[in-house]
Amino acid sequence: MSAIRANGLVKRFEATYALDGVDLVVEEGEIRGLLGPNGAGKTTLMRVLLGLVRADAGSAELFGRPLHSGGPEALEQVAGFVEEASFYPYLSGRVNLELLAELDGGVGDSRIEAVLATAGLTDRAGDRVNGYSSGMRQRLGIAASLLRQPRLLLLDEPTSGFDPAGVREMAGLIRELSAAGTAVLLSSHQIGEVEAICDCYTVLRSGKVVWDGTAQQVRGAAPAPSYALSTSDDRRALEIAARSPDVAAVPSPTGGLELTVGGDGLDTFMFALGDARVAARRLEMVVSPLESMFFALTGGPQSGPAPSERASTPQPAAAGR
Numbered sequence: 001m002s003a004i005r006a007n008g009l010v011k012r013f014e015a016t017y018a019l020d021g022v023d024l025v026v027e028e029g030e031i032r033g034l035l036g037p038n039g040a041g042k043t044t045l046m047r048v049l050l051g052l053v054r055a056d057a058g059s060a061e062l063f064g065r066p067l068h069s070g071g072p073e074a075l076e077q078v079a080g081f082v083e084e085a086s087f088y089p090y091l092s093g094r095v096n097l098e099l100l101a102e103l104d105g106g107v108g109d110s111r112i113e114a115v116l117a118t119a120g121l122t123d124r125a126g127d128r129v130n131g132y133s134s135g136m137r138q139r140l141g142i143a144a145s146l147l148r149q150p151r152l153l154l155l156d157e158p159t160s161g162f163d164p165a166g167v168r169e170m171a172g173l174i175r176e177l178s179a180a181g182t183a184v185l186l187s188s189h190q191i192g193e194v195e196a197i198c199d200c201y202t203v204l205r206s207g208k209v210v211w212d213g214t215a216q217q218v219r220g221a222a223p224a225p226s227y228a229l230s231t232s233d234d235r236r237a238l239e240i241a242a243r244s245p246d247v248a249a250v251p252s253p254t255g256g257l258e259l260t261v262g263g264d265g266l267d268t269f270m271f272a273l274g275d276a277r278v279a280a281r282r283l284e285m286v287v288s289p290l291e292s293m294f295f296a297l298t299g300g301p302q303s304g305p306a307p308s309e310r311a312s313t314p315q316p317a318a319a320g321r
């Protein structure tokens with residue numbers, strides 16, 4: 001049975017369609033990334049699925065139980081938060097969790113300590129929440145979500161404010177939960193982060209689903225990825241690229257070469273460099289398949305939330321695929 005099955009969800013705020021006929025399926029144990037530029041409707045979709053707002057049209061089932069008309073049971077075993085989780089600022093993280101647990105019918109102290117440890121908050125659990133950094137508040141939000149051992153977690157930008165180590169820990173945690181059968185719907189603007197942990201993606205734009213598929217499908221359907229390459233002899237590497245099918249190379253304004261590669265062109269090109277005794281010193285994917293897909297679907301890096309410098313560097317002409 002699917003964790004989420006939503007059909008034709010519509011949510012309007014005056015003239016704005018935050019959701020404009022959204023269909024979404026999230027299977028049990030699946031980690032689905034929800035992507036889209038600012039204002040695409042990600043938070044609104046999470047709010048609807050968490051029962052915080054009612055859709056104007058359409059329907060959704062969580063584990064086969066209809067949302068809204070099915071009463072609060074539909075949200076059993078569902079947890080998560082949108083934007084930033086809120087807590088009592090003058091109480092400690094641990095006391096906040098104890099209060100939440102009580103509201104939920106109570107959980108043992110050991111469960112509270114376990115979720116604090118999982119969220120990496122044990123050391124600061126006795127401190128008041130108003131002294132927490134934003135990353136620590138997000139961690140407390142995660143700890144709170146885990147109190148009820150959810151089968152479905154809805155996380156809206158859960159790692160915003162996290163340091164790089166925290167992002168990595170969160171990815172590990174989400175993978176562990178998914179391996180134990182929890183379905184996760186996760187929104188993020190960090191495409192690299194999403195790419196590292198998600199099995200599949202839904203891309204929203206202006207309240208509509210503009211792409212839905214698996215990580216494998218992204219790799220197959222995305223525009224050619226691009227790479228930064230530096231070699232022992234870039235001039236010679238350019239000549240070799242000119243003769244290589246599926247590879248387009250141009251000198252990069254910052255040194256080295258920019259490559260756009262289709263099909264299996266990269267392997268063939270790298271072998272050709274080796275045959276010509278040109279050493280590859282650095283090869284880095286600059287725009288990943290998911291990123292190029294995202295930019296193509298959402299109107300380029302300019303419309304994205306955080307146009308990265310590397311993504312806006314001029315792209316070499318697309319190679320044949």
Ligand SMILES: Nc1ncnc2c1ncn2[C@@H]1O[C@H](COP(=O)(O)OP(=O)(O)OP(=O)(O)O)[C@@H](O)[C@H]1O
Pocket residue numbers: 013016017018036037038039040041042043044045305
């Ligand atoms: N309470 C509200 N009142 C009026 N308009 C709203 C409200 N909530 C959302 N919207 C509008 O709905 C659209 C979708 O907003 P939403 O917050 O779902 O986008 P998002 O994809 O989460 O964006 P972001 O990446 O910036 O978090 C936006 O145009 C937004 O202005």
Ligand SMILES: [Mg+2]
Pocket residue numbers: 042043044156
């Ligand atoms: Mg949002």
